[in-house]
Amino acid sequence: MYSSHVRPWYREEPCKSALNRVAGMPFAWSLNPYMGCVHRCTFCYVRAFERRADRPAGDDYGRTIRVKVNVVHVLCRELARPAWRRELVAIGAATDPYQPAEGHYRLTRGCLEALARARTPLNLITRGPLIVRDIDILRAAAARADVDVSFSIPTLDESVWRRTEPGTAPPRQRLRAVRALADAGIRTSVGMAPILPGISDRPEQLAAVVRAAREAGASHLWGNVVHLRPGTREHFFEHLARDWPEELERYRRLFAGGAYMARRDAEPILSQVARLRAKWGMAERRLASSPPARSSEPEQLALV
Secondary structure (H helix, E strand, C coil), X not given: CCCCCCCCEEEEECXXXXXXXXXXXXXXXXXXXXXXXCCCCCCXXXXXXXXXXXXXXXXXXXXXXXXXXXXXXXXXXXXXXXXXXXXXXXXXXXXXXXXXXXXXXXXXXXXXXXXXXXXXXXXXXXXXXXXXXXXXXHHXXXXXXXXXXXXXXXCCCHHHHHHHCCCCCCHHHHXXXXXXXXXXXXXXXXXXXXXXXXXXXXXXXXXXXXXXXXXXXXXXXXXXXXXXXXCHHHHHHHHHHHHCHHHHHHHHHHCCCCCCCCHHHHHHHHHHHHHHHHHCCCEECCCCCCCCCCCCCHHHCCCC
16 A cells, blocks of 8 residues: 655765756756655656666655755856856756755755856746745845746645645645745746646646636746656556546556657647636746757656
């Protein structure tokens, strides 16, 4: 039986580099103060990369968290190099920078301070309301360079949330954090991703997220449907068979051709999101473009 209350083991390990080159994304660099995530979302795409690296991708994923204890020092050294061009840095593409460990280690805060001093633009994605602790440094960073915070809120449906995001803060709590950031003048978006066909894609479910995001002060919103690579797919299907067995055959059909849904299946859902975004006056999230580069950490290549 799956449990979201397993106590994780924290491995304090130094890192050799803080910034990772990324290719094929609208940012050139990624930064993750931690590796592994206690949120343990059933649909998490990082499970696929963990499996490829021969690390636990099933229920054991998230029970071991690597803490890069020297990441702030290494980042400061990298940002001080004459060759640093202040390109956009994405924080949290592979693991949440505001998972509970951050309350103790404060590595994300230290990295934000370093990026602010270096006048480096940043995009941060999280499910963690702990980010409100760092409103002061986010405001300081935004005064020096572009800062964009994205809160991942796939659904407000409590039943869906409890079954698919067992280690995360409740969606309404995340919305309160969105409001706090917006009130502080920090550009904040809501990411409605991943949307789960047959589970969280009903019109009223989608509308509830968009309306709540707008009311919380989010300036823009983006959405995407789930994708299931090997490693993620098997784990998600196990939970689907337990929680929504009536949907299992549908998902086998949707993903029979690979990790991504066919356009004909995904487009109706994304069109609904676009219509709701227009209705509520929400712009679509856009990141500043960065030149393509080769990635040293492939697990950093996706945001949703």
